[in-house]
Each structure stands twice: as C-alpha cells, then as structure tokens.
Amino acid sequence: MIRIELNGQPREIPDGSSITDLLAIDGADRRQVAVVVNELVIRPDDRSAHILRKGDQVDVLVFAGGG
Amino acid sequence: MDLFQLGGYGLSSRLILGTGKFSSTRAMIDAVRSSGTQLVTVALRRFNRDQAEDDLFGPLSEIKGLTLMPNTSGAATAKEAVRAAHISRELSGSLFVKVEIHPNPLHLMPDPIETYEASRVLASEGFLVMPYIPADPVLAKRLEDVGCASVMPLGSAIGSGQGLSTAGMVSIIIRESGIPVIIDAGLRSPSEACAAMEMGCDAVLVNSAVAVARDPAAMAGAFARAVDAGRQARIAGIMPKSGTAVATSPLTSFLGTP
Numbered sequence: 406m407i408r409i410e411l412n413g414q415p416r417e418i419p420d421g422s423s424i425t426d427l428l429a430i431d432g433a434d435r436r437q438v439a440v441v442v443n444e445l446v447i448r449p450d451d452r453s454a455h456i457l458r459k460g461d462q463v464d465v466l467v468f469a470g471g472g
Numbered sequence: 473m474d475l476f477q478l479g480g481y482g483l484s485s486r487l488i489l490g491t492g493k494f495s496s497t498r499a500m501i502d503a504v505r506s507s508g509t510q511l512v513t514v515a516l517r518r519f520n521r522d523q524a525e526d527d528l529f530g531p532l533s534e535i536k537g538l539t540l541m542p543n544t545s546g547a548a549t550a551k552e553a554v555r556a557a558h559i560s561r562e563l564s565g566s567l568f569v570k571v572e573i574h575p576n577p578l579h580l581m582p583d584p585i586e587t588y589e590a591s592r593v594l595a596s597e598g599f600l601v602m603p604y605i606p607a608d609p610v611l612a613k614r615l616e617d618v619g620c621a622s623v624m625p626l627g628s629a630i631g632s633g634q635g636l637s638t639a640g641m642v643s644i645i646i647r648e649s650g651i652p653v654i655i656d657a658g659l660r661s662p663s664e665a666c667a668a669m670e671m672g673c674d675a676v677l678v679n680s681a682v683a684v685a686r687d688p689a690a691m692a693g694a695f696a697r698a699v700d701a702g703r704q705a706r707i708a709g710i711m712p713k714s715g716t717a718v719a720t721s722p723l724t725s726f727l728g729t730p
Contacts, residue, residue, distance in 0.1 A: 436529070439560070464518060465519040466559060466563070467528075468529045470492040470500060472543070
C-alpha cells in the first residue's frame with residue numbers, strides 16, 4: 406500500500422494503482438469528473454496509464470450547484 | 473428572431489440561471505426546464521461519495537440545448553481562477569467561464585484587480601470570459617478591451633435581494649459597451665429583471681431569487697416572462713418621461729357654453 410492525499414485527506418491505496426483504479430474505488434468512475442494530480446489536469450484518456458505514487462496530491466472534482 | 477448573440481452562440485433565452493442553493497437537484501432541474509434558459513452556471517467541488525447528489529453534470533446533461541458555464545467561485549486570486557477555469561473546461565466541454573473572484577464573504581464584492589487579470593489571461597487563451605464585476609464603467613471597458621465575451625455588473629450584493637441598486641452606473645456601462653451587459657446578482661423579483669431589460673441590459677443572471685422561492689419552477693417561469701417582456705418593451709421603444717402632463721384626449725371644449 407502507498408499513501409496519497411485524496412481531496413485533501415490521507416488515503417491508502419494498493420501499490421501500482423492507476424487513476425482509473427482510484428476512481429473505481431469511490432464510484433467516481435461512473436461520473437463525469439475532473440482529475441488533478443499535483444496540480445496537473447489528467448485527461449480521461451490518460452488516466453489508466455497514470456500510476457499514482459507515494460505522496461501524490463490528487464483532487465477529484467465534479468460540478469455542483471453554483472451561481 | 474431576436475437571438476441573444478454571445479460568444480458565437482445565438483441564444484433564444486436572455487435569462488441565465490444559477491444552480492446553487494436549491495433544496496434538491498430535482499427542484500433545480502425543474503426550474504431550469506421551466507425557465508427555458510440555455511445557459512446555466514455551475515461550480516467546481518471536490519467529489520464526495522457520500523454526497524453523490526452534489527454531482528450535477530449528469531442531470532444537467534439530460535436537458536437538451538443547455539450549455540454549462542462554470543464559475544471560479546472559491547478563487548481568491550487571478551491565478552486560482554485561471555486554474556479553476558482550466559479544470560472546469562475539462563468537465564464542461566464549453567469555453568464559457570464566469571470569472572468570479574470575491575475574497576470577502578461579508579459582502580462578496582468582486583476583486584476588480586484580480587478579476588481583470590484572470591479575465592485577460594483566460595480571454596487570451598480563447599475562453600468566453602464572463603466576468604462578474606462591480607458596476608464600474610471604467611473596469612467594464614477595460615475588460616471589453618482584453619476580449620471578454622460580456623461583462624456582468626452586479627445589481628446588488630450576491631444573494632441580498634436588494635435589487636438593481638446600481639442602475640445609474642449600469643446605464644452608463646450599457647451606453648458605452650460594445651459587448652453584452654448582463655446583470656448578475658442581487659435581483660429579487662421578476663419586476664427587477666424586467667426593469668433591467670427595459671434599461672437595455674442584454675440578459676440577466678438569477679439564482680437565489682429562484683432557488684429560495686416556495687415554488688422555484690414557477691418563479692423561474694415568471695422570471696423568463698419578465699425578461700422577455702422587458703426585452704420586448706426595450707425593442708418597442710419606451711416613451712420618454714415628461715415633467716408635465718401630456719394630454720391623451722383632445723382638450724378642445726365641446727360641453728361648455730359657447
């Protein structure tokens with residue numbers, strides 16, 4: 406297991422997990438989300454090949470209500 | 473047809489709806505449908521599996537002909553707003569962005585300097601920039617000069633329901649502007665939206681007044697009709713004011729003694 410930061414919270418994930426794997430854990434893979442890793446936007450086509458590393462800061466974002 | 477030309481889009485509705493503060497996603501969707509709007513604002517939020525209903529992309533994407541305009545709410549600086557816009561573009565698939573930078577929750581007044589800088593950068597990158605601004609004609613003109621798609625001066629403080637308290641300055645912005653002017657924030661009732669359109673605004677953006685109504689869908693419909701009435705009145709030509717009475721009937725006496 407490695408520790409990353411997901412949406413500002415510490416999180417343990419299996420070593421070798423891709424972004425796609427991470428999204429599947431939380432059910433976010435069924436939603437339209439934006440993913441940012443260490444301040445870089447990772448596009449959907451690149452998520453399965455992007456393996457997360459220890460200490461990565463990951464943000465998963467959706468559209469919520471706003472004016 | 474009187475289409476609202478905005479950033480290369482021709483919109484049949486001049487009402488832009490915000491999606492915040494609704495009691496439920498269902499209530500918001502019903503209001504969006506009832507309003508007939510083709511452009512809605514949304515905000516970025518971190519995904520939370522326990523609050524999956526927060527995710528509005530799915531429900532909104534089911535409404536045909538609707539374009540999303542992400543805002544940069546939460547950004548306190550130009551740099552943060554630009555970053556939010558880049559992330560939002562990945563999600564929305566639209567180039568619209570509402571630049572919204574208000575560092576103080578007490579009044580939520582837009583920071584004009586950071587707003588200008590973020591708008592300048594995003595416009596140069598090809599975004600359709602819709603900045604939320606104080607009703608300042610100088611700033612509005614500067615934002616037009618850097619390529620914004622519109623300017624959105626506030627009617628009064630966000631969510632305050634104090635109406636069109638900036639009418640005087642907004643009138644000047646309208647007179648000077650070569651890009652659409654949209655009243656954003658503070659409107660409380662359809663009559664205020666109608667007044668904004670009669671003044672010559674190109675559109676209005678409403679959120680709280682619809683979202684907190686007892687019946688949001690009905691209120692959204694009322695706003696839509698008021699916006700349309702105001703627009704039609706503006707086009708038809710509103711009579712000038714006179715300081716004295718101007719008779720509508722002949723004043724020639726015919727009942728009096730000859």
